[in-house]
Structures are given as C-alpha cells and as structure tokens.
Amino acid sequence: MTDLAISSSGLTKRFRSGQVAVNAIDLAVPTGAVYGFLGPNGSGKTTTIRLLLGLIRPTAGDHSLLGGPMPREAAQVLPRVGAIVEGPAFHPYLSGLDNLRRLDAADRTVDARTASARIGAALDRVGLRAAADKRYHHYSLGMRQRLAIAAALLRPRDLLLLDEPTNGLDPQGTREVRALLLELAQAGSTVLLSTHLLSEVEQICTHVGVMHLGRLVAQAPLPELRARTAPRGAVRTPDPDGATRVMTGLGLTEVAAVGDLVTGVLNGVVPETLVAALVHGDVPVRGFEVLAGNLEEMFVELTGEGFDVSG
Amino acid sequence: MSAAEVAPAGQGVPAQARRQVPARFFRSELLLIFGRRRNWVGGLILISVPVILAIAVRASPPSGGESAPFLDRITGNGLFVALAALVLEMPLFLPIAVAAIAGDSLAGEANLGTLRYLLAVPVDRARLVLVKLGGIVVFTVAATFLVAGVGALLGLALFGGGPLVTLSGSTVPFGEGAGRLLLICGYVALCMVALGAIGLFISSLTEQPIAATTATLIVALASQIMDQIPQLSAIGPYLPTHHWLAFGDLLRDPIGYDGVRPGAASALVYLAVFGTAAWARFAGRDVGS
Numbered sequence: 241m242t243d244l245a246i247s248s249s250g251l252t253k254r255f256r257s258g259q260v261a262v263n264a265i266d267l268a269v270p271t272g273a274v275y276g277f278l279g280p281n282g283s284g285k286t287t288t289i290r291l292l293l294g295l296i297r298p299t300a301g302d303h304s305l306l307g308g309p310m311p312r313e314a315a316q317v318l319p320r321v322g323a324i325v326e327g328p329a330f331h332p333y334l335s336g337l338d339n340l341r342r343l344d345a346a347d348r349t350v351d352a353r354t355a356s357a358r359i360g361a362a363l364d365r366v367g368l369r370a371a372a373d374k375r376y377h378h379y380s381l382g383m384r385q386r387l388a389i390a391a392a393l394l395r396p397r398d399l400l401l402l403d404e405p406t407n408g409l410d411p412q413g414t415r416e417v418r419a420l421l422l423e424l425a426q427a428g429s430t431v432l433l434s435t436h437l438l439s440e441v442e443q444i445c446t447h448v449g450v451m452h453l454g455r456l457v458a459q460a461p462l463p464e465l466r467a468r469t470a471p472r473g474a475v476r477t478p479d480p481d482g483a484t485r486v487m488t489g490l491g492l493t494e495v496a497a498v499g500d501l502v503t504g505v506l507n508g509v510v511p512e513t514l515v516a517a518l519v520h521g522d523v524p525v526r527g528f529e530v531l532a533g534n535l536e537e538m539f540v541e542l543t544g545e546g547f548d549v550s551g
Numbered sequence: 552m553s554a555a556e557v558a559p560a561g562q563g564v565p566a567q568a569r570r571q572v573p574a575r576f577f578r579s580e581l582l583l584i585f586g587r588r589r590n591w592v593g594g595l596i597l598i599s600v601p602v603i604l605a606i607a608v609r610a611s612p613p614s615g616g617e618s619a620p621f622l623d624r625i626t627g628n629g630l631f632v633a634l635a636a637l638v639l640e641m642p643l644f645l646p647i648a649v650a651a652i653a654g655d656s657l658a659g660e661a662n663l664g665t666l667r668y669l670l671a672v673p674v675d676r677a678r679l680v681l682v683k684l685g686g687i688v689v690f691t692v693a694a695t696f697l698v699a700g701v702g703a704l705l706g707l708a709l710f711g712g713g714p715l716v717t718l719s720g721s722t723v724p725f726g727e728g729a730g731r732l733l734l735i736c737g738y739v740a741l742c743m744v745a746l747g748a749i750g751l752f753i754s755s756l757t758e759q760p761i762a763a764t765t766a767t768l769i770v771a772l773a774s775q776i777m778d779q780i781p782q783l784s785a786i787g788p789y790l791p792t793h794h795w796l797a798f799g800d801l802l803r804d805p806i807g808y809d810g811v812r813p814g815a816a817s818a819l820v821y822l823a824v825f826g827t828a829a830w831a832r833f834a835g836r837d838v839g840s
C-alpha cells in the first residue's frame with residue numbers, strides 16, 4: 241500500500257503533431273491532500289488529467305491512482321475517482337437529472353436501487369435540485385459547472401480530479417464550491433484541483449504543483465513553497481531616496497521605490513537591524529513590513545512574465 | 552456531511568444488482584435514441600411513404616402497365632402496401648435513418664464531450680461499442696417494422712386482407728402471407744443493421760457526427776451505383792447493397808433462397824467485420840475531445 245493517491249514517473253505525452261504536451265512529469269499527490277495543480281493556459285494541465293484517467297495513452301512513463309497501476313486496474317480504480325475534465329459536457333436535449341441518470345447507469349459497480357437517492361443527494365450538494373428537470377441546453381455556464389460537480393459526486397469518491405471547477409461560477413457559487421471541496425477533503429477525499437486562480441490555491445490547498453511548458457517545474461507542500469520565495473522588506477517613508485541608500489548599504493538587493501514604498505530582498509538581514517539602520521540614518525519610518533512567500537511572484541518566476549499562452 | 556453518508560460504497564453491492572446494471576446502461580442508450588425529437592421526426596418521414604402510397608392507390612388504382620414493384624397488387628391485398636413501401640424506402644430513406652443514428656453513435660458523444668465522461672465512469676470501451684451497436688440494431692429493427700406495420704395496417708384498412716397471391720402465381724392463406732411479411736421485415740432489418748455496423752465504424756474515426764452520417768450514406772449510395780455498372784459486375788456480389796432487394800424471393804411459392812441466403816450471409820459478414828473494426832479502432836484511440 242502506498243500513501244500516494246496519485247503517482248507518476250516520467251509520464252510523457254507527445255502528440256502526433258510532434259508537440260510534447262506533457263514532458264516526463266513525476267507527480268506525487270499524498271493521500272488526503274488538496275493539491276493545487278497550477279500552470280498557465282496550455283501548460284499541459286488538462287492533458288495530464290486526461291492521461292491520469294486513461295483517456296489518452298502516454299508516449300512514455302506510467303502512473304497509478306489510489307495505489308492501482310493504470311490503465312490496468314482502471315475498472316477497479318476509476319469508480320472511486322470523480323472527475324471534471326476540460327469543463328462540463330452533457331447531452332443538451334436531456335434534463336440535468338436525466339444526464340446524471342445516464343452516467344449513473346453507466347457505472348456497473350453501483351447499486352441501481354440507490355440511484356435516485358444518490359442522484360438527489362448530489363444535486364442537493366451543488367444546489368441544483370430546483371433546475372434538475374430543465375434541459376441542459378437551457379443551463380447557464382454556472383449551472384453546467386454545478387452539474388459537472390454533481391456528476392463527480394454521484395457516489396463517495398476517494399479521489400477527485402477537478403479541472404477548473406469554479407470556472408464560470410458567480411462569487412457566491414465559487415465560495416460554495418470551495419467550501420464543498422474543503423468538506424470533501426475533511427471527509428478523507430484527496431483532491432487534485434487544476435486552476436489558474438492563485439487565491440483559490442492559497443485558500444484551500446495543502447500542496448502545489450506548477451506546470452510550465454509541459455514540465456512539472458515545482459511540487460511541494462504549500463508552506464514549503466512559500467518559504468522558497470525570498471522575503472522582502474517593505475518600508476513606508478516620506479524619504480524614499482534616503483531609505484534606498486540605507487537599504488542598499490546594508491546589502492539588500494533589488495531595491496525599488498514606488499511612491500513612498502521602498503522594497504528590497506532582505507538577503508538574511510534581520511528586520512530589526514534594517515529598521516535600526518533606517519532610524520540611525522535619519523530616514524523617517526511610517527511603516528515596516530516583511531513580505532514573505534508571495535505565491536503570485538513565485539508563479540511568475542517559475543512560468544515567466546509573458547502574457548502569451550504556452551505554445 | 553461526509554462522503555460516506557451519501558450512499559453505500561460499491562463494494563457492498565449485491566451480485567443481483569450488478570447483473571442488472573449492463574441492461575441499465577443499454578436502456579439509457581435506448582432512451583437517448585428514442586427520446587430525441589429529431590428521431591421522431593425521422594420516423595414520421597419514414598411512415599409518410601406507406602401513408603401516401605396507400606392513399607394515392609385508393610384514390611386512383613393503377614390500371615396495369617409500368618409501375619413500382621407490388622404497386623399493382625395493392626388493391627388485391629392490403630399487405631402489399633407494406634411491401635411496396637419497403638421497396639421504395641430501401642434505397643434511400645431507410646439508409647438515411649440508419650446512417651443518422653449510426654453516424655451519431657460514437658462521433659456524437661465525442662463531439663459533445665460526453666464520451667470522456669462515459670470513459671471516466673468508467674465504461675469499458677468494448678462495452679460502449681457493444682451498447683452503441685445494440686442501440687443501432689434496436690433502432691433499425693424498429694424503423695423497419697414501423698414502415699411495414701403502418702403500411703400493413705393502413706393497407707388492410709383500405710383494401711382488406713384475405714389470401715395472398717405469391718409472385719409464383721399461387722395463393723397462400725392470409726396467416727402465411729403475414730408470416731412472409733414478417734420474414735421480409737427481418738431480412739430488410741438485417742441488411743440495414745449491416746449498414747449500421749459500417750456507420751458505427753465510420754463514427755469511431757471522427758468527432759463530427761454529420762461527417763460520419765454523410766460518409767455512411769455515401770457508402771450506401773456509391774454501392775448501389777457501382778452495382779448498376781456492368782463493367783464492375785465482378786465485384787457486384789460483394790457490395791453491401793447488392794442483395795438488398797432480393798427479398799422478393801420470400802414471396803415465391805415455395806420460398807426461394809437463391810438471393811436471400813447470400814444476402815443474409817453478406818450482411819452478417821459486414822456486421823462482424825465492421826463491428827470488430829469499430830471496436831479495434833475505438834479501443835486504442837486517444838479521446839482528446
């Protein structure tokens with residue numbers, strides 16, 4: 241038995257076009273984790289989820305879900321895995337309820353007699369009971385997303401692979417879904433949450449993996465990853481020039497002044513030393529703060545500043 | 552609320568419930584086909600042929616000379632409305648209906664994206680191909696019997712029944728005549744199922760249901776055209792449509808099998824080959840939709 245809900249080694253997908261969408265990634269998602277799977281658009285997140293589910297076959301490497309090697313044990317493992325892959329997809333001329341019935345009917349490991357109870361419970365969990373009999377065609381994007389989450393929760397799952405589950409939801413819905421994910425995690429499910437919303441990751445994730453150009457460029461528990469970003473000292477002062485001089489003199493690097501705010505990488509200089517030096521240098525200090533572990537900065541550092549999607 | 556409260560896990564399912572589940576997914580597939588308005592409209596178009604035929608013959612009975620097969624026999628026995636309708640619909644209308652369903656089978660799910668969710672359930676790929684083929688078979692049989700059933704009922708109502716004059720000139724009792732009609736429906740359905748298997752295979756190649764439907768229809772039409780070209784007579788017997796109209800044999804006395812036996816064999820071979828090809832193609836395909 242392994243304590244990894246998802247593990248892969250050298251998992252690679254090269255498309256026929258020659259593009260390497262996923263390049264030798266070694267995922268390690270501990271059981272019980274809420275794993276934030278980050279990366280710019282086109283960095284290979286969705287292709288990775290497709291590989292994990294066995295929808296596409298890897299060019300190289302292998303992986304296992306819940307301790308079962310895939311795709312060999314797909315029939316045993318996948319019923320315990322709920323998934324959203326690349327957004328919701330349902331039959332437009334069937335109602336939400338009938339769509340869920342179809343997916344439930346396709347699962348040969350569930351008890352047909354409990355189907356209505358399970359489907360009803362899943363609809364309640366995502367707040368979609370009232371619209372269950374409407375045709376999917378008439379659903380808003382948020383309702384479609386909720387239905388996809390309901391489909392992933394048709395039965396208890398040990399692992400959830402969720403590709404941008406809050407995409408298209410209103411702020412209220414986003415909060416509800418985050419609360420639901422935390423609830424599921426507390427009940428023992430492992431969650432892999434693919435997203436590009438850093439605030440989402442900061443709020444609910446315990447672990448983070450960052451994809452860039454098909455590679456897994458970082459993977460660690462969130463606090464550990466935060467600690468990697470160099471802490472910066474930030475001084476609010478009416479004399480930015482003076483502060484810049486003192487800070488540079490102390491050995492801070494990347495010192496930059498924006499209005500009355502001067503920041504610089506501390507490089508081991510303890511905050512009290514810096515404040516004392518400022519005061520001794522007759523620089524008036526109105527406020528002082530240590531900025532540590534900015535996830536956004538780390539993300540940009542790992543994946544580049546460019547606005548373009550990964551090719 | 553913990554995940555465990557929602558429902559018992561799969562491990563506790565009694566064996567009895569497990570056995571009934573494959574049928575559950577198949578029922579869901581039938582619901583998908585027969586619950587779709589588009590397919591009901593298609594059904595209406597299919598039954599329009601026997602309806603128009605019966606009314607037209609009733610209004611102005613044919614007076615000998617050239618006419619569509621069986622048309623001149625309708626006034627003698629209403630069952631011939633069903634037979635004439637099948638002859639008229641076999642080249643185009645029935646193939647369109649079958650191509651629409653078969654082309655949509657896998658490509659439609661791929662196009663909507665529902666395919667990835669079915670496979671993630673998981674639905675075994677071989678099982679999915681089998682369920683889709685089953686849906687095509689049920690639809691095809693239903694469409695054939697719909698045309699023949701409406702034709703027979705309307706024909707009997709307008710022209711009456713009674714003994715049926717066979718193509719050999721002899722007369723068989725009404726019961727046997729109706730039995731012959733059922734046999735013909737079975738043969739027609741089998742021929743159409745073979746086309747459906749070709750459509751299923753084409754549907755496994757693409758994510759565009761319209762393209763799969765069109766391609767299937769082109770196969771049916773091209774095969775009929777090639778069958779008309781004398782220079783291609785060497786390959787004629789191997790074309791999927793070659794034996795389609797051989798069902799007249801079943802109206803002879805005694806029943807002739809020279810056309811329907813190779814026809815049935817050909818349909819079964821096409822069904823087996825293209826059903827297997829669809830599975831082979833689909834089992835190894837990357838689902839990127």
